[in-house]
Amino acid sequence: MVLSTLLRFIYPPPASWFITAMTVINGASLVNAGLMEIKGKSMQYSKFFNTNKKNVEASGAKIIELSGRNGMLVAYGPAFVASVTSLAFMPNEGLRFTLVSSALAVHFFKRLFEVLFIHKYSGSMPIDSAIVISTSYFLSSLCTIYSQHLCGQFPEPVVDLKYAGITIFLVGIVGNFYHHYLLSKLRKEGDKEYKIPQGGLFDLVICPHYLFEILGFIGISCMSQTVYALSFTAGTIGYLTGRSYATRRWYLSKFEDFPKDVKALIPYIF
Template sequence: MVLSALLRFIYPPPSNIFVTAMSMISIVSLGNSGIMEVKGKHMQYSKFWNFGTDQKISADKKAKISSKTGMIIAYTPAFLAGVGSFVLLPVGDFRFDLLRSAITIHYFKRIFEVLFVHKFSGWTDTEAAITISLSYFINSVMMIYSHYLIQGFPEPQTDLKYFGALLFLVGISGNFYHHYLLSQLRIKGDKNYKIPQGGLFSLVICPHYLFEIMGFLGISCISQTLYSFCFTLGTTFYLMGRSYATRKWYQSKFEDFPTHVKALIPYIF
């Protein structure tokens, strides 16, 4: 009964053990990363570089690159995967074209922000940058490939692609806006962190993560495949852990951090 209800919203999974296995791996690996963030074992980038005594000792022994370079490394392969899909798989239906367009736009926006919006003052662990890059690349390829496999399958009873496209646009716009607000916190040469202001920052410390989840949920609704929803669920778990760690970090740095400001979901979490 649960399966029949689920199939109203997603395509029947293709008889491909690899795709099914990767769907489960995406949830488990991303969910575990979220748990690690809550426990204080952070991916070594952004403000969490050297956060914690034990991590500082181990981080000093690791190869480091600038945060800007690290983020370019992280996002470029996934962007190229989206662009490359139009060359390698030129024939596709409207939903397929909408999906890979959304993936390509998502990572193009990220690269654009790294080059022209974000302001960097720290370092990134080279290993972490490569790990993140592989994760983004593999998941982008898998979303495209899993949807390619169901070309010609009967459409789900409930068509979510237009709702998904709208949700994606809201998510990517809200994410960009709050990234812009973060970039305005520092004047040139300023390396000090400040409590973010404006937008939904008055309610949650990570509204950019909230909108990122919306964007990926929009991509999942466009695709309506098992893999895409598994990836979005795993991403949600990870960003919940990341936002929890971010709020904890701000509380440790600012005695006047507002107690009513939640981590990710206004008034709730």
Template sequence: MSTTYIFPQLSSLFVTSMSVISFTILAVYGFLELREKHLHYSKFWNSGSKTFAVKEIKLSSRTGMLITYTPAFLAAVASFVIYPQEDIRMLLLSSALTIHFLKRILEVLFVHKYSGGMILDSAVIISLSYGVCTASVTYAQSLTKGLPEPSIDLKYLGCLLFILGISGNFYHHCLLSRMRRLQGDKEYKIPKGGLFGIIICPHYLFEIIGFVGLALISQTLYGFSFTTGSALYLIARSYVTRRWYVSKFEDFPKNVKALIPYVL
């Protein structure tokens, strides 16, 4: 039944192992978010944690985020050279990954306004995660060459979801940025506009939609494993974000959910 939606199980120990490892790591980080053991960036900088050790190196948020996204972007670009692009699915996947991380880098440089910093350790951890996952998903895709296609072709639906996800994510990132007219403005406010009136993390919702699009373009076990793990992490992150806003703002609207309108 699985071959209806995904390529036949690959005989690669590396891909199978990475599918399990990627899902597990992302799910664990989601669980740690719920336990208030956060990666140190954004509004959760130093939240719920004790004083940092002197040896930890603090970066500006912009520098930390560039470290986070640049290796994955380079891995996505490299996939055009490393793997033959005769296969349309591989071309679409490499293109989507490149666009995804290029968008993130451009947002870091020209859209986001920052209020805190980022610990070097957190930047390296996230950077390795994105870089390894990007390299793994393209490698897994390259191994499907010559295998029977899934019975139901989802790659074009995946493209539509990817475009919807990346567009909605960008739009809500712009709304967040406009809340801070000046680069030095460090005051947090309750976001407004777009879907912020019904959920506090629409940018995470659209990010999940974009990841689902990538999984449907790929239609490999690794693609679905990474997407599921990422969704679990972002669900936890959105829940903790809502909890943070409720604790900081007495007038936070009770009807505004974390991630899924009217539900969660």
């Protein structure tokens, strides 16, 4: 009964051991990464790397670093190339496939645009973190696209969510961009000090950009309606929930005047 109801909303899983394995591995690894964030073992980029850098150096460990900008270009570039390549070499896969690949391409193009023209960087990024993030995004994009291709052989789900997905995706990507823009305005050129963000939803949560990023991936899942896309989105929610919790804890530790009523991710709730 539950399975038959679920299959009204999603395609049946394709007969692919690779997609099946990646569905489990990717979703589980992202949720685990979120739990690690909550436990204080954060992925080392942005403010968390800058804070821990001296401790790592004091331990005698060698760190191979990229500039913050170059690190993020490495992180997002391959996934963007994979998405654009799928559109160029698989043009006749149908509307849903085109929507999903286009949404991924737009998502990563926006990120690269922000890296080059919006974000201001206060430090560097360890190359191993850049490679881990890059590999994760590349494989996730590739698997989302490949899973969509494989599901093209099945009848469409009874409940069509792709148009709702377009709306949710657009809300997510615009909201994410706007709050990244607000973050970029916190510092003048050359300023490396962290400040408490203000404006937009920053008055309610410390990570509204993560909230809108989650909405973006929910939109892609609705456009896709595949098990893999759903699993990746669930894992992303798990990771960004943990990351936002760690971010709020970081602000509380660094700023005595941080507003206690500002939540981590969801206004008034969490």
